[in-house]
Amino acid sequence: MNDKISQDSINKALWAACDTFRGTVSADTYKDFILTLLFVKYISDVWQDHYDGYKAEYGDEPELIIEMMKNERFVLPIEASFYALYDRRHEPGNGERIDQALHAIEEANGTKLKDAGKSVFQDISFNTDKLGEEKQKNTILRHLLEDFAKPELNLKPSRVGTLDVIGNAYEYMIKNFAASGGQKAGEFYTPPEVSDLISDLLDPQAGDSICDPACGSGSLLMKCGRKVVSNHGSKQYALYGQEAIGSTWSLAKMNMFLHGEDNHKIEWGDTIRNPKLLDKNGDLMLFDIVTANPPFSLDKWGHDEAEHDKFSRFRRGVPPKTKGDYAFILHMIETLKPNTGRMGVVVPHGVLFRGSTEGKIRQKLIEENLLDAVIGLPEKLFYGTGIPAAILIFKREKPDNTVLFIDASNEFKAGKNQNILTEENISKIISSYRDRAEYAKYSHIASAEEIKENDYNLNIPRYVDTFEEEEEIDLVEVRLERERLKSHLALLEGEMNKYLEELGYGA
Template sequence: MNNKVNQDSINKALWAVCDTFRGTISADTYKDYILTMLFLKYISDVWQDHYESYQAEYGDEPELIDEMMKNERFVLPKAASFYALYERRHEPGNGERIDQALHAIEEANGTKLKDAGKSVFQDISFNTDRLGEEKQKNDILRHVLEDFAKPELNLKPSRVGSLDVIGNAYEYLIKNFAASGGQKAGEFYTPPEVSELMATLLDPQPGDSICDPACGSASLLMKCARKVVENHDSKNYALYGQEAIGSTWSLAKMNMFLHGEDNHKIEWGDTIRNPKLLDQNGDLMLFDIVTANPPFSLDKWGHEDAENDKFGRFRRGVPPKTRGDFAFVLHMIETLKPKTGRMGVVVPHGVLFRGAAEGRIRKQLIDENLLDAVIGLPEKLFYGTGIPAAILMFKKEKTDSNVLFIDASREFKSGKNQNLLSDDNIQKIVETFNARESVDKYAYLANLEEIQENDYNLNIPRYVDTFEEEEEIDLMAVRKERLQLKEQLVALEQQMDSYLKELGYE
């Protein structure tokens, strides 16, 4: 089987597992069970695959093989394997056994599946009444174990080869949950092509520290990491993130574990109210790259404590009580390293032009020469909202005082319910960003004076003229065509009359 067939069949089989839950619990709840079981099945298959390869090499020497298996990147206790659970699926107590297996995996792998005492599986329990009473729950979990035991979901590396099957499967599931779950599920998901665009624009280098303060399932962070590997054949980077929703934080940790991203620190907590990424002095950590797709216009973001913020993040102004967009922007700015710091953040268009407190903050950021570019994206790119968004690029050490405006809002690939950015769309944005020159009807390099003349309003149409002149209409040609059509109509009516007479109709 080729990779494409493998991935497609795996994705379809995974989505079919959801049928076991549908009608019993909501998608927002069962996504956690599906993703956690996928995690368990994958590490069990990797473990089994490696065990069998040692068996082939050394024969039936269980003690020697057990010793060899201690060199694996993770530890899988025998009773915690998916296959041990599958063998006992017809017995009562499936939920309890699965929970015990997850706990055993957590304990056996030290800090890899924990952060500051919080465990990855803390918010998920298969032994819960949410899956129904004991018999119904046991039956549902038996079906789930059987679904994951199907040949299509054999995730052994010897079968799937070099394909990033688990990364693709995670992305596929999360994307589908976001598409069907609306805004709530969309909170933790940045479309892959937007992550790709932002990671390419930020151009992570070996040695960079990379942070996402609203990291969701960590797809954007890992996309940045992949750029260092792809472009520089290096894994010399450090990943940092913070996520407010406990179950989504767990997803991020599992995602990191599955991708072998051991050099990371993902904290659980509210970034604005309680930033957790601090240095040894208790100050905000500083990073080479800071990037995020924060929740749009978050209500109740922590306005009441902002005035007395001990980190001084709101010295440029306190954002409005019911719109937290600039709260995230200001937090991110404060965590940039003074020389190498660069930043990309997704914002709703209102951030570009709204007045009052937001207008004052915007003016301050521009006057400090921190804003590097404004990139307008197409509508319907993000799950849970149809509104178009923009990417703001900031840089600590700019070589000029200009701001590049790019209007990419009309260039996209139409999907069924969502629009997509094609590879060509992304490449055009990146090339324009790097060239830093005006492009007719697409980009404009504005100087500080022009922005000041516009009262620091960053609305893209003020800078990029996309007006297309309509073709001049030749009224005489239109009149001539109209007269010809009238003559044709008269001739057709006369012909119709003659046919009717022949048929005996007067």
């Protein structure tokens, strides 16, 4: 089957496969099954496509071909292939067979699907009671295998063309799960428009090292990498990340593979309590670009251990016990390279003006001339929360000590449940940032002295006046209009009384 297929038809077929679970299992649970089986199906189709190619070239020589297949980017044991699982779908034990296949895939591919002993599929089991008792579970998984075997989901390269078709399908699925995932959605996904904006603001260059210490499924991190390709025609960059939630770390690893991002290092663990991205001396690694959309105002972020942090990340102050925003900001600041380091972080607005320890930390960051820009975003952009957020841009090297404030809170296209940043909205923010331009009711360049006079409060309305004067009311005209309306009302009441009398309802 060599007919080309559109991205849209693949996406629709994948989303339809979720019907197997709907009404039985929550989306938060079944997303891992769908995305993992998509991964297995893709590597199986690639393997089969290459096998068929060798067979056409060298004839029916299975031993020779299998030997040649050992040099593939990804090794697939025959018994772990999607097709081997599909052929036995009517037999009992589908869950156990799929789990065994995942284990065999991990073992055959060395460190590609492992980091520090943790495997990508460690937190994913198809042989789980979450799918019901054995008979129901077997039936659900049979239906799922049949969904992925449909012609629409033939993912062979000879049919779908570029690898990005699969990577895009994976992103599409993650986005849709995030959109329907409620409060938990923001844990693993940053909306693509926001990722686009941040990557444009940070302007990654060829040779840059790029890190996201709260990387979720890796979408923001990869967007920065793809900017290097699109703007500079180069794949000379390295991606680094850390993710605390095991199943989300697995998504990031599979996502990287499906997008062809082999030059990456994604660690599993709590970035604040246990940073894993360390150099050979055990110190924090430094990067050209650090970016993140960390969890907003995280409770229980590691306050008790922070005072004695061996990396001295909290020397400017220890953030409040129940709000971890500045814990992530301070960690990110410490991982910036001395000259080239630049950083973009998404934060709730409270970060801009809350007092106490946060106010002192904010003051020190401004006095050190690290803050470059504060960009206010519209509400309802992020999955799982309707509150508006802001992007803070920090730089290790700045030409002056000013801070640019941009109020883009009204720059969006309204969606059904989420607001969306359009290309025009993004372009306006980017040009204002790059040109360091002031526009009425939109942007303002504040001096260090002005910020000091505001007690280091960064609340955007203090710097960007968006107040619209109300049109002056002509009281004489209002009085005349009121008299006209009274006369018209009297006329209508007279006509109404006449009609009532004709109908015999007169007084």
